[in-house]
Amino acid sequence: MRTDTPPTIYRKDYADPTYLVDTVEMGFDLEPSLTRVATRIFMQRNPAGSNNEIVLFGEELELVQLRLNGKVLRAADYKLAGGVLRIPGAPAKVVLEIETTTRPDRNTSLMGLYVSNGNFFTQCEAEGFRKITFFPDRPDVMAKYTVMLRADKKAFPVLLSNGNLIEEGDLPDGRHYAKWEDPFKKPSYLFALVAGNLVCQEEKYRLKSGREVLLQVWVEDGNLDKTQHAMDSLINSIRWDEERFGLELDLDRFMIVAVGDFNMGAMENKGLNIFNTKFVLANPRIATDIDFANIEAVVGHEYFHNWTGNRVTCRDWFQLSLKEGLTVFRDQEFSADMIGTDSGRAVKRIDDVRVLRQAQFPEDAGPMAHPVRPDSFVEINNFYTVTVYEKGAEVVRMYQTLLGRDGFRKGMDLYFERHDGQAVTCDDFRAAMADAGKRDLKQFERWYSQSGTPRVAAGVHYDAKSRTLELTLEQSCPATPGQKKKQPFHIPVAVGLLDSKGRDMPLRLDGEKSAAGDTTRVLELTKARQTFRFTDVAEKPVPSILRGFSAPVVLQYEYSDAELAFLMAHDSDAFNRWEAGQRLATRRLLKLTTAVQAARQSGHVVSFETVLGNQDQDSALSDALRITLRDETLDAAFRELVLTLPSETMIAEQMEVIDPHAIHIARQFMRRTLARDLRDDLLAAYKACGTPGEYSPDADASGKRALKNVALSYLVELDEEEVLTLAQKQNDEANNMTDRLAALGALTNSSAAGKAAALEGFYSEFEKEALVIDKWFTLQATARNADVNTVRTLATHPAFSLKNPNRARSLIFSFCNGNPSAFHALDGNGYAFWAEQVIALNGSNPQVAARLARSLDRWRKYTPALQEKMRHALQQVAASSNLSRDVAEVITKSLSN
Ligand code: TRP
Ligand code: ZN
Numbered sequence: 001m002r003t004d005t006p007p008t009i010y011r012k013d014y015a016d017p018t019y020l021v022d023t024v025e026m027g028f029d030l031e032p033s034l035t036r037v038a039t040r041i042f043m044q045r046n047p048a049g050s051n052n053e054i055v056l057f058g059e060e061l062e063l064v065q066l067r068l069n070g071k072v073l074r075a076a077d078y079k080l081a082g083g084v085l086r087i088p089g090a091p092a093k094v095v096l097e098i099e100t101t102t103r104p105d106r107n108t109s110l111m112g113l114y115v116s117n118g119n120f121f122t123q124c125e126a127e128g129f130r131k132i133t134f135f136p137d138r139p140d141v142m143a144k145y146t147v148m149l150r151a152d153k154k155a156f157p158v159l160l161s162n163g164n165l166i167e168e169g170d171l172p173d174g175r176h177y178a179k180w181e182d183p184f185k186k187p188s189y190l191f192a193l194v195a196g197n198l199v200c201q202e203e204k205y206r207l208k209s210g211r212e213v214l215l216q217v218w219v220e221d222g223n224l225d226k227t228q229h230a231m232d233s234l235i236n237s238i239r240w241d242e243e244r245f246g247l248e249l250d251l252d253r254f255m256i257v258a259v260g261d262f263n264m265g266a267m268e269n270k271g272l273n274i275f276n277t278k279f280v281l282a283n284p285r286i287a288t289d290i291d292f293a294n295i296e297a298v299v300g301h302e303y304f305h306n307w308t309g310n311r312v313t314c315r316d317w318f319q320l321s322l323k324e325g326l327t328v329f330r331d332q333e334f335s336a337d338m339i340g341t342d343s344g345r346a347v348k349r350i351d352d353v354r355v356l357r358q359a360q361f362p363e364d365a366g367p368m369a370h371p372v373r374p375d376s377f378v379e380i381n382n383f384y385t386v387t388v389y390e391k392g393a394e395v396v397r398m399y400q401t402l403l404g405r406d407g408f409r410k411g412m413d414l415y416f417e418r419h420d421g422q423a424v425t426c427d428d429f430r431a432a433m434a435d436a437g438k439r440d441l442k443q444f445e446r447w448y449s450q451s452g453t454p455r456v457a458a459g460v461h462y463d464a465k466s467r468t469l470e471l472t473l474e475q476s477c478p479a480t481p482g483q484k485k486k487q488p489f490h491i492p493v494a495v496g497l498l499d500s501k502g503r504d505m506p507l508r509l510d511g512e513k514s515a516a517g518d519t520t521r522v523l524e525l526t527k528a529r530q531t532f533r534f535t536d537v538a539e540k541p542v543p544s545i546l547r548g549f550s551a552p553v554v555l556q557y558e559y560s561d562a563e564l565a566f567l568m569a570h571d572s573d574a575f576n577r578w579e580a581g582q583r584l585a586t587r588r589l590l591k592l593t594t595a596v597q598a599a600r601q602s603g604h605v606v607s608f609e610t611v612l613g614n615q616d617q618d619s620a621l622s623d624a625l626r627i628t629l630r631d632e633t634l635d636a637a638f639r640e641l642v643l644t645l646p647s648e649t650m651i652a653e654q655m656e657v658i659d660p661h662a663i664h665i666a667r668q669f670m671r672r673t674l675a676r677d678l679r680d681d682l683l684a685a686y687k688a689c690g691t692p693g694e695y696s697p698d699a700d701a702s703g704k705r706a707l708k709n710v711a712l713s714y715l716v717e718l719d720e721e722e723v724l725t726l727a728q729k730q731n732d733e734a735n736n737m738t739d740r741l742a743a744l745g746a747l748t749n750s751s752a753a754g755k756a757a758a759l760e761g762f763y764s765e766f767e768k769e770a771l772v773i774d775k776w777f778t779l780q781a782t783a784r785n786a787d788v789n790t791v792r793t794l795a796t797h798p799a800f801s802l803k804n805p806n807r808a809r810s811l812i813f814s815f816c817n818g819n820p821s822a823f824h825a826l827d828g829n830g831y832a833f834w835a836e837q838v839i840a841l842n843g844s845n846p847q848v849a850a851r852l853a854r855s856l857d858r859w860r861k862y863t864p865a866l867q868e869k870m871r872h873a874l875q876q877v878a879a880s881s882n883l884s885r886d887v888a889e890v891i892t893k894s895l896s897n
Contacts, residue, residue, distance in 0.1 A: 006885040010376045011318040017136055018049035019094065021143035026133070030151035030195050032105040032115050036064075039133040041096040041143075054087040054094065057127070058134035060112070064099035066134075085134050098134050107131070108803060108844040116261035117220065119196025120156070121274060125267060126317055126380045129188035139187040139314045140423040150177045151195050158218070160194040162186070162270045164253060182270055184250065185421060187313050192269030194218070194257050201227040205235055208242045213249055217280065218257040226281035229292055229697070230256060233299035240300070240334050245412055247307045256280065256299070260770060263805055263847050264384065266298050268305030275302070278771055278806060284695035284736040286769050289705055291737075292697035296338065301331040312416065315423045317380045321372045321448075322426045324384075325392020329400075332393060339699045346574030347637045347703070353549045353575070356394065358649055360386040361554075364453045365653075366858045367897030368890065369480040373426050373448040378889035381847045387451070394552040395447045401492045401522060401550050403437040410436040443490040443526055452480040454489050456525065458557040462540045468510075469534040469541065471495065473525045475553075481897040491525040494550035494573075497534065497541035502570025508536045520547050520573065542566055547573040559583065565624045574638065581628070581642045584621050585670075589651050592666035597659060612669045622677035629681045636689055637703030640710045645670065648820045658862045664821035668784075675717040682711040686726070695736045702738070709742035716750040724752045731758050741775055749784045773799055774810035781815040787822050788829045791815045802840055805848050812837050816855040823855075824862070828869035831856065835873040838887065839880045846884030853877065853890040871895070 022042045029036040045052055063080070066073040068087065078087045087096075107114035112131025113122050122132065130137040149159040153176040159168070163182030170176045200218040207213060215234055217227040234256065241247040251271045258280035266275040279298040282291055308330060309323035332352055336345040363369060363386055370383065372392045377383050400408040411433035419428060426448050434441040454477045461470045473493060477486035496519050497505040504519035510533035523532050542563050546555045559567070559580070567580035592612060599611040628634065628642045648667055652658040675682065689708035691701045712730070715723040727750065731743035744762055747755040759780070766772035777800070781791055794800060794811055802808050816823050816834055823830040834855060841849035859870035877883075878891045 006378050006888060008376050008378055009380075011316070011374065014316050014318075015050060016048040017046050017055075017138060017141050018051055019043045019054050019090070019136060019141075020046045021136060021141050024135075024143050024145045025148075026145065027148040028150065028193065030104075030120055030149065030156060032118075032120075033103060035102050035104055035113060035120075037098075037100050037102065037133050039096075039098045039100070039135070041094075041098070041135070043094045043096060043136075045090070045092045052088070052090050052092075054090045054096070055136060056085040056087075056096075056098075056134040057083055057130040057137045058085055058100070059083045059130050060102065060107075061131065061134065062101040063134070064101060065097075066099075067097040069093075069095055083130070100133050102132065109847065110261055110263045110805070110845060111847065113193070114261070116259050118155070119194070119198065119220075119259070120151075121194055121257070121259050121261075122192050122269075123263065123267060123274065124191050124269070125189040126320075126384075127189070129191055132191075135188055137188045138316065139189060140316065142185040142187050142313070142421075142423060144185055145182045145191060147180045147182075147193065148177060149180070149193060149195060150175055156195040156197065158194070158196060158198045160192075160218070160255060160257065160272055162190070162192055162272050163251070184270060184311070186270050186310060187423065190268070190270045190310055190313075192267070192272045192274055194272065194274065197221065198257070199224060200255075201231055203231060203235070205238065207238070207248055209248060211252075213238075213251070214253045216253070216255045218255060219277075219281065220258075220260075223258070223281055226283050226286065229282045229287075229295055230275075230280045230299055233296040234303060236296070236338060237300040237303040237334065240337060241304060241307070241330075244333070244337065245307075245330075245409065247416075249306065250311070254303075256302075260806070261804055263845070266302045268302040268309055270306070270310055273302045275299075276806065278774075281771060284697075286737055286766070286772050288736075288738040288741055288775075289697050289702035291771075293335065293702070297331050297335050300334040301327055304330040304334070307416070311421065312419045313423045315425050317377070317383070318374055319425050320380075320383060321388045321392035321395070322424065322429055324389045325372060325394075326396050326429070328389050328393035329396040332397075341635075341699070343574060343635045343638055344699045346578075347635065347641060347699075349548060349575055350578050350638075350641050352390070352393075356386070356390045356552060357653070358647060360390045360552075361453050362649070362653055362858060363387055364391070364451060364480065365478065367481060367860075367893045368854065368857055369451045371449050371451045375449075375482075379846075379850070379885040381886055382850055382889055391552055398444075398447070398492055398551060399433045399441075401494070402441075402524070403433065403439065407437045408433070441490070443488070446487055446489050450477065450486050450489070451483055452477045452486065454486075454491065454551075454553040456491060456493065456546070456551075456553045456555050458543070458545050458555065460543055462537065464540065467535065467537050469497065469537045469543075470531050471523075471534070471543065471545075472529065472531045473523070474529040475525060476528070481893070488526060488528050489551075491551045491553060493523045493525050493545065494520050494547040495523055495532075496520045496544040496547055496571075496573060497537065498544060498567070498570060499539055499541060502566065504572050505537065505541055507534060509533065510535050522550065544571050544573055544576045546576070546579075548575045549579075561587070561618075561620045565620055568624045568642070569627055578638070578641055581621075581624060582646055584624060586646050586651065586654060588618060588621055589646065589663075589666055589670060590654055592669060593651065593655070593659065593662045596662040596665045600662070608665050609669065612666070619677070622674060625674065626678055626681055629678065629685055635700075635703050636707040637699065639685075640703065640706040643707070643710050643714075645674075652820070652861075655861075658858075660820045660824040660862075660866075661826075671714060672717045675714040678714070679718065682714050683723075686711040686715065705736075705738050705742075709739070709746075712742060712746050713749075716746045716752075719751055724750055728752060728754055728758075737772070737775075741779070745779055745783075748779060767799075770804075770806070774806050777807070777810040778814040778818070781811050782818045786815070786819060788815075788825060788833050792833065802837070803844055805845065808837075808841065808848060808852075813852060813855075816852065824866055826865065828866075828872070831869050831873035832876075835876045838877050842877075842880070842884050842887045843882070846886040849884065850886035850890050853887050853894075857890065857894040859894065 025040040027038040104113045105115045111128035147161040159178035161180035166181045167179040198218045200216045202216040217230050256273045258277045260277045262276040304327050308326045336348045414436040415432035457474045459472045499505050506515035507521045508515035564580040564584045571577040648663050651663050689704040727746040734740035747758050838853050
């Protein structure tokens with residue numbers, strides 16, 4: 001265990017910077033093994049600062065020389081310790097000149113300046129700029145940058161940085177240079193440079209204002225056949241932000257660069273977005289429908305950051321959700337608007353809520369739980385979380401739900417009017433919304449300060465005589481680390497009432513003159529318990545509560561199976577229509593899981609199949625699914641979502657004590673049962689949902705493929721020759737990656753004779769496409785018959801490398817997070833493997849290692865036998881030497897909370 005426990009940083013300790021920077025001039029002499037960086041910083045004492053000490057951060061740098069106002073500083077003139085360089089007693093106006101060197105080709109952390117496949121890239125968010133030079137590397141120090149890049153012309157013909165290219169030319173010795181100037185003030189985390197052998201697709205685009213801008217997508221040679229979708233997505237993003245929010249691209253040139261080695265999805269550096277190849281490269285041969293959709297979302301996300309993040313940035317990293325929650329909300333709305341139809345929007349909403357429940361709810365219930373605006377951290381990289389991003393987006397969405405679309409837009413306008421060019425806080429955003437909407441949003445702050453997923457318990461009482469319906473809502477929130485007691489949240493609860501025919505009833509709240517036209521009402525729950533009275537309610541309704549998932553809470557309401565089936569068939573709110581099916585399925589799955597556990601306990605089980613099969617068969621779910629499957633008025637994409645059972649992780653979340661094996665057996669049993677019950681309808685849907693002709697990733701075609709392929713995945717459960725032949729045929733004939741991968745997955749999870757050959761064929765066909773080989777690894781790591789030995793063997797495959805984050809994720813993360821019953825094998829071998837991989841990654845890439853470390857953070861929720869083995873693995877990692885701050889924080893919190 002490391003002896004120097006890394007310090008915790010607290011939000012309450014925020015202090016203004018002592019010096020502010022006006023301009024920065026940088027010169028880079030780029031060499032992979034040793035790059036020289038000369039930085040000139042023009043700075044001034046900050047009147048709001050508390051003293052005259054200049055504070056600079058620098059890590060893994062060789063300091064060559066430091067000059068202040070032209071005078072070389074000697075060691076006695078400054079203090080350098082623990083990555084902080086302090087120059088006390090500095091004058092009011094300072095020109096600081098710093099010469100440093102770094103070793104990009106040895107930088108495996110992928111933060112700061114690094115080399116990927118021979119080209120240079122940077123990643124500075126959150127605190128990577130300090131690995132490039134000494135600097136007041138904090139987001140509230142904003143400055144204008146001029147950057148001179150010099151490199152060998154043959155090896156690095158392309159030299160890019162933020163802003164505009166103002167000069168380029170040749171130098172002696174086969175070198176050349178390019179000078180870039182960014183006209184906008186920015187925090188250092190938005191700095192970027194790229195140098196290498198790259199090519200681009202470019203397009204000129206005319207903004208609404210008439211100004212013409214140059215758009216470029218840069219990739220390695222040979223990938224220009226995969227950039228069109230990213231380019232289209234960028235153009236759509238630019239147009240959408242003009243239309244929906246009145247926000248214009250403020251640069252004449254906007255670049256996207258794809259890199260194969262990247263820790264996260266993409267980065268919004270000013271004018272020079274750097275992307276993981278996974279979120280740029282696509283064509284029908286290599287990318288699935290989901291990839292196409294993700295690319296659109298991520299291109300949008302990074303582009304939208306140009307206003308929400310870059311023009312208005314964060315005062316400190318505790319405010320991260322100010323830009324991330326808001327920008328995720330914006331990219332979600334963008335994707336929804338791109339589909340356009342109401343049902344398409346609902347499908348998008350369901351997808352987003354699924355992510356939230358699958359990943360964020362568990363985080364909020366575990367040892368790493370933190371508020372959307374955290375109060376403390378050890379390593380900021382560990383707080384790029386689903387809570388900050390996805391729950392943060394839900395919090396922003398609630399403003400829109402409370403204020404309406406127009407009210408929200410007014411709030412956004414006021415936010416930019418007040419804060420353009422500033423580094424601000426989540427409170428500033430909330431104030432803009434409150435002021436523009438003339439609303440008191442004081443209590444709403446608790447969404448930022450309190451962690452944990454609130455519970456809303458609903459109860460209804462209908463009185464036929466007075467024709468009134470009382471809806472009582474009661475909220476609570478479980479304790480989370482450091483927060484025992486919670487105060488009530490301000491929760492918008494969208495409600496509708498269905499009559500016995502399934503139609504929406506008019507809504508009139510007690511005290512209202514008449515029923516307003518809308519049949520969905522947003523109730524505002526602000527107290528621990530509140531009762532809302534609807535009057536003029538002609539008959540006893542079935543309530544549809546939390547329509548559209550109007551708040552990130554768990555709704556507790558005891559629907560009967562019949563009511564759920566009724567809502568599935570009739571609710572005008574598509575989200576709740578889907579939700580009813582999920583509730584019905586979850587209820588049944590939990591019953592089956594308990595039955596598996598009981599059977600196992602009784603000892604004399606021949607096969608679970610027999611035991612479960614003897615359970616009196618409950619056809620409510622099959623019947624409801626059949627109706628949905630046959631309803632051609634519903635989008636295929638929606639029907640696919642209804643047919644998809646809650647994941648094993650989702651079921652686990654519903655259990656007091658998680659038993660991954662019982663869950664797996666129960667869910668598999670249910671899949672087989674449904675496949676049998678719905679066989680003919682599944683086959684009919686499969687046949688009806690072909691997408692002949694040229695591939696298009698649009699919502700209609702991708703929805704059809706989704707439904708067709710979920711049908712196939714059920715059908716192969718039956719192990720019938722006819723179905724296996726279908727899968728084989730689809731594998732052999734597919735003209736796009738969506739169908740190909742689905743068929744390969746179906747074969748792999750079946751007893752088909754040709755499955756090994758199919759896997760091999762896939763590999764050799766796509767050997768040169770790294771992103772497809774990632775899929776090949778993932779498919780095998782999550783296959784039904786995979787165990788830790790499968791994964792260990794795959795890890796020795798020549799194409800495997802732990803150094804490439806995408807590849808590491810494709811195999812290791814997919815197994816640990818995506819194959820629960822195999823990962824949680826009773827012998828603990830999955831955990832031993834996990835510990836080895838965390839320790840190995842810790843040495844090369846702490847940020848990625850810390851993500852993997854999170855796979856065991858909910859260990860206390862599992863059965864005692866598994867808990868014991870998990871604790872052992874966690875302690876093994878804790879005891880290893882040279883733990884990074886990143887991994888140490890995750891492991892320490894996992895073991896202590
Ligand atoms: N700001 C980026 C985004 O969400 C996140 C990001 C990309 C990032 N790369 C990173 C954060 C590296 C930390 C470290 O769009
Ligand atoms: Zn972002």
